[in-house]
Amino acid sequence: MSFSSKILDWYHENKRSLPWRKSTDPYKIWLSEIILQQTRVAQGTPYYLSFVENFPTVYDLASANEEQVLKLWQGLGYYSRARNLHAAAKMVVEQYNGKFPDNYKKLLTLKGVGDYTASAISSICFNEAQAVVDGNVYRVLSRYYGIDTPINSTEGIKYFKSLAQKVMDPANIRDYNQGIMEFGAIQCSPKKPLCLHCPLNDSCVALEKGLVDTLPVKLKKVKVRNRYFNYLIPIYKDADGNQFTSIHQRIGKGIWQNLWQFPLLESDDVLEIDDISIRYKEVLGDMKSNEVIAYNVNAIVHKLSHQHLHTKFWLVYINDDFANKIPVEEISDFPVPVLIADFIKAFKF
DNA sequence: AAGGCGGGGAG
DNA sequence: CTCCCAGCCTT
Numbered sequence: 001m002s003f004s005s006k007i008l009d010w011y012h013e014n015k016r017s018l019p020w021r022k023s024t025d026p027y028k029i030w031l032s033e034i035i036l037q038q039t040r041v042a043q044g045t046p047y048y049l050s051f052v053e054n055f056p057t058v059y060d061l062a063s064a065n066e067e068q069v070l071k072l073w074q075g076l077g078y079y080s081r082a083r084n085l086h087a088a089a090k091m092v093v094e095q096y097n098g099k100f101p102d103n104y105k106k107l108l109t110l111k112g113v114g115d116y117t118a119s120a121i122s123s124i125c126f127n128e129a130q131a132v133v134d135g136n137v138y139r140v141l142s143r144y145y146g147i148d149t150p151i152n153s154t155e156g157i158k159y160f161k162s163l164a165q166k167v168m169d170p171a172n173i174r175d176y177n178q179g180i181m182e183f184g185a186i187q188c189s190p191k192k193p194l195c196l197h198c199p200l201n202d203s204c205v206a207l208e209k210g211l212v213d214t215l216p217v218k219l220k221k222v223k224v225r226n227r228y229f230n231y232l233i234p235i236y237k238d239a240d241g242n243q244f245t246s247i248h249q250r251i252g253k254g255i256w257q258n259l260w261q262f263p264l265l266e267s268d269d270v271l272e273i274d275d276i277s278i279r280y281k282e283v284l285g286d287m288k289s290n291e292v293i294a295y296n297v298n299a300i301v302h303k304l305s306h307q308h309l310h311t312k313f314w315l316v317y318i319n320d321d322f323a324n325k326i327p328v329e330e331i332s333d334f335p336v337p338v339l340i341a342d343f344i345k346a347f348k349f
Numbered sequence: 350a351a352g353g354c355g356g357g358g359a360g
Numbered sequence: 361c362t363c364c365c366a367g368c369c370t371t
Contacts, residue, residue, distance in 0.1 A: 032366080033366065034367095035366090036365085036366040036367095037365090037366070037367045037368075038354095038355085038356095038364085038365055038366085038367055038368090039355090039356085039357090039365060039366080039367095040357075040358070040364090040365050040366090041365090041366075042357090042358080043356075043357065043358080043365085044365095044366085075355090075356075076355075076356075077354080077355025077356045077357085078354055078355055078356085078367085078368090079354080079355080080353095080354065080368075080369075081354095081367090081368080084368080084369090111368095111369095112367090112368065112369085113368085114367060114368050114369085115367090115368095116366070116367060116368090117366085117367075117368085120366070132366075134365090134366045134367075135364070135365060135366075135367085136365090136366070137366090153350090154350065177366095178366090181366055182366095184366095185365085185366080189359095190359090190363070190364065190365085191359070191360060191363080191364095192360080218363095218364095220351090221362095221363095222352085222353090223352095253353090253370095254353085254354085255353085255354065255355080256354095256355090257354090302356095303355090303356085304354075304355055304356075305353090305354070305355065305356080305364095306352085306353065306354070306355095307353095307354090307355095337355085338355080338356065338357095
């Protein structure tokens with residue numbers, strides 16, 4: 001039996017019931033695929049349900065504010081996906097008259113849709129014979145065929161796409177594509193794959209040669225940069241007892257683009273109370289304070305894949321009214337990074 | 350060709 | 361702790 005036949009048989013026996021599998025509506029499949037990029041099914045599923053609920057059609061998504069989209073995306077990470085999702089929805093409405101592109105080539109024109117996602121949508125929704133190549137597929141193919149070309153090299157990317165295209169089952173591409181990914185996620189997992197009762201264990205090169213633990217090969221590892229964040233939380237209470245603070249949007253490049261945060265003083269090293277008492281004006285301008293209190297003494301280390309953010313929150317009690325103040329009840333309306341959301345949750349204003 | 354971009358779960 | 365997840369975009 002061929003590789004693809006075994007994958008298909010395995011899939012029919014083992015496929016999970018997932019929300020997006022109840023539909024071939026390209027809008028919903030696209031939503032699920034963007035959400036699941038570099039994201040586990042368990043983490044992405046509640047976000048998928050929330051997006052379908054809040055934006056039932058591409059028109060609803062296109063006419064939303066970016067703010068709403070980012071707020072729903074909050075906590076999922078890789079926020080460019082949310083910005084591109086919103087931009088692509090507008091493209092579908094404006095350039096494709098609200099009708100989702102129905103082939104691989106056109107799908108690639110959408111923001112945030114690359115080779116993998118265009119292949120997934122075109123195969124699942126339109127039966128186009130495009131083999132998907134995601135992290136699961138790299139692992140399954142590299143092991144089964146014993147390929148040690150680095151999966152993230154230019155050569156490897158090209159090689160695995162053509163190999164995937166060669167071994168797929170074009171007549172059953174919808175199930176085959178989902179099947180090989182599911183197989184990679186459940187059976188041929190990164191750690192401790194279930195080789196003992198694997199339907200491919202009589203012909204898997206990696207198993208035969210004892211290379212299961214060394215394949216796939218991946219180049220380099222990301223270097224982590226340490227950064228030192230000091231969030232200054234202005235706290236002002238007016239004569240009526242209403243509390244206010246300040247929050248603003250991150251602009252430009254870098255992490256958390258277009259999300260919101262408290263005034264930030266970034267430094268070259270950990271700062272202490274004496275440093276903050278002198279330097280808080282650098283970010284709070286002419287706000288007058290008579291008291292600065294450390295919220296946390298030891299820096300919280302918020303870990304991104306490529307940065308470690310050593311973070312201290314400082315409570316800066318403000319004496320006088322100031323411009324652009326925000327009632328504290330409104331801060332939950334803003335899309336914020338998890339680091340900020342955790343603070344807001346723990347610190348009850 | 351290489352680097353930037355989140356957050357969380359598994360081992 | 362390390363690895364990596366239904367990747368894409370920019371430089």
